[in-house]
Amino acid sequence: MNSSKTWKSGEPCRFAGTYRCVQCRLEGRETIREMTQGAILPLCEFCPGKDATWRLVREAGVAARK
Numbered sequence: 001m002n003s004s005k006t007w008k009s010g011e012p013c014r015f016a017g018t019y020r021c022v023q024c025r026l027e028g029r030e031t032i033r034e035m036t037q038g039a040i041l042p043l044c045e046f047c048p049g050k051d052a053t054w055r056l057v058r059e060a061g062v063a064a065r066k
């Protein structure tokens with residue numbers, strides 16, 4: 001279920017919103033980026049030398065659901 005909302009660095013964002021670095025999450029860091037639709041996802045500054053995998057955690061304009 002998680003894999004449907006992840007993208008790699010260098011890919012364009014399909015949705016505007018808040019993205020979190022999956023690798024950082026695994027290592028206990030919370031690295032998030034606010035992205036606009038169509039923007040190219042960056043490399044993660046905390047994961048040097050790797051393509052970062054970004055997970056969409058919240059879409060812009062969509063109220064957070066509980």
Ligand SMILES: [Zn+2]
Pocket residue numbers: 021022023024025031044045046047052
């Ligand atoms: Zn990272």
